[in-house]
Amino acid sequence: MQFLPVFLDLRAGPVLLVGAGELARAKLRLLLAAGARVRFAATDGNDEVSDFDAEAVSRIERVAGDPIAADLTHVIAILCAGAGATGEAMAARARAKGIPVNVMDDLTHSTFIFPAIVDRGDVVVAVGTGGASPVVARRVRERIEALLPARIGDLATFIGRWRKTVHGRIPDFSQRRKFWEHVIDGPIGTMVLAGKSNDADAALHAIGDPSAFTESTGFVTLVGAGPGDPDLLTIKGLRALQDADVIFYDDLVSPEILDRARRDAARVSVGRRVGKPGIGQAAINRLLIEAAQSGKRAVRLKGGDPFVFGRGGEEVAALREAGIAYDIVPGITAGVGAAAESEVPLTFRQKATRITFLTAHKARDAETVDWSALTDTKMTVVVYMGITAAESIRTGLLAAGRSPQTPVGVFARATRPDAKAVVGTLEDLPGLAEQVETGPAILIIGAVVALSAPWRNSELAQLHSTLLMAAE
Numbered sequence: 001m002q003f004l005p006v007f008l009d010l011r012a013g014p015v016l017l018v019g020a021g022e023l024a025r026a027k028l029r030l031l032l033a034a035g036a037r038v039r040f041a042a043t044d045g046n047d048e049v050s051d052f053d054a055e056a057v058s059r060i061e062r063v064a065g066d067p068i069a070a071d072l073t074h075v076i077a078i079l080c081a082g083a084g085a086t087g088e089a090m091a092a093r094a095r096a097k098g099i100p101v102n103v104m105d106d107l108t109h110s111t112f113i114f115p116a117i118v119d120r121g122d123v124v125v126a127v128g129t130g131g132a133s134p135v136v137a138r139r140v141r142e143r144i145e146a147l148l149p150a151r152i153g154d155l156a157t158f159i160g161r162w163r164k165t166v167h168g169r170i171p172d173f174s175q176r177r178k179f180w181e182h183v184i185d186g187p188i189g190t191m192v193l194a195g196k197s198n199d200a201d202a203a204l205h206a207i208g209d210p211s212a213f214t215e216s217t218g219f220v221t222l223v224g225a226g227p228g229d230p231d232l233l234t235i236k237g238l239r240a241l242q243d244a245d246v247i248f249y250d251d252l253v254s255p256e257i258l259d260r261a262r263r264d265a266a267r268v269s270v271g272r273r274v275g276k277p278g279i280g281q282a283a284i285n286r287l288l289i290e291a292a293q294s295g296k297r298a299v300r301l302k303g304g305d306p307f308v309f310g311r312g313g314e315e316v317a318a319l320r321e322a323g324i325a326y327d328i329v330p331g332i333t334a335g336v337g338a339a340a341e342s343e344v345p346l347t348f349r350q351k352a353t354r355i356t357f358l359t360a361h362k363a364r365d366a367e368t369v370d371w372s373a374l375t376d377t378k379m380t381v382v383v384y385m386g387i388t389a390a391e392s393i394r395t396g397l398l399a400a401g402r403s404p405q406t407p408v409g410v411f412a413r414a415t416r417p418d419a420k421a422v423v424g425t426l427e428d429l430p431g432l433a434e435q436v437e438t439g440p441a442i443l444i445i446g447a448v449v450a451l452s453a454p455w456r457n458s459e460l461a462q463l464h465s466t467l468l469m470a471a472e
């Protein structure tokens, strides 16, 4: 981090603005909107300010003569926008006096830079890239704009107004935090966001005993984290992560996703790796129940989707039995993530009309699969945990009558930066599985694999057209 984001109170003293044209005007507008008094040195001689209202104009002080010689008494910051060589000279003067200075588009002469700003009243978000790319900063800002409720600023104002009163009634900090979280997440928060601040005031006023709100009952949210790319987390999943007191996560959950959780949430790994013993499902169930019983908001974070080979069903049953409230947030399951990444349309009009998701953890599991149910050539078969059982899967499908030429793909570490996809035909399946090195990996078997990007980019592309013609 090269620049620390801070929020400046510009009413502390005048800001010197040196510059010309639209660039200087834009900064003048921004400064005036932030309540600043502006000493304005127009290097192009155009210091026309008739487009501002009288109150704003009263905060502008025009500088006559050479801007380099402008009076710096009490000046708290200097901005140069469209000032040309004057900017560099001003920066030298500012540094000599120890005044923070920004020369637009000139990192070497600036001691501070402007972020991209989301401005929702009391809620202001600043986005920076250390000056590397304002375009990226703007994109990030657009995303945040889209994510934030329009009246989020009103919500902050509302709480600000009530803070003192509530502080007096709930002296304990963590109780108070819980109280406010209840208010924000409940009907009162909804009223504010719907523009009904008066109703919200009345409702908050009507709460006789605010401490009744803080008797929080615990809660467990099962969240599907998706296959790896943190951007594939749902908005609902992200909210749950940001509300959590404690997160119980699997091995398959990438660190980038955990990074998006509330910073002071406790993180507990309950992962289990193939071949290595984990803490066991019963122990996980117990941890979830205990966390909720002690009033915590627990998140059970699982790779992919909680209900696809994720033992979510067992956890939910245990929670129900213990009388714990829970919620389930779906995630993008690995098979679907891999298919999208490699452009495998899991269904395709007339050519692939059904999908089977199955698990083949070990060769032993693969032997218990009823392969005869998977002979339909219009069925796409998506296999989880199938790498070590690749040989048995081939044997099973061939014995059931599937063609050795059936397209197959092995998609390892799908949607992660080190993703690797290998495609070929069913007869080569074990060899393909070996090529991806480490897991986790998904196998997809069926004609649609011949439509995938890795297939199109391989020498199999020729075979692809033959196969598709055969399927016509």
Ligand code: SAH
Residues within 6 Å of the ligand: 227, 228, 252, 302, 303, 304, 305, 306, 307, 308, 309, 310, 332, 333, 334, 335, 338, 383, 384, 385, 386, 411, 412, 413, 414, 415, 416, 439, 440, 441, 442
């Ligand atoms: N609930 C998870 C599946 C858990 S079982 C889901 O819905 O995706 C674990 C198996 O998922 C792994 O053995 C592998 O087959 C698959 N898997 C999980 N993440 C994966 C990824 N990023 N790429 C490929 N396969 C993955």
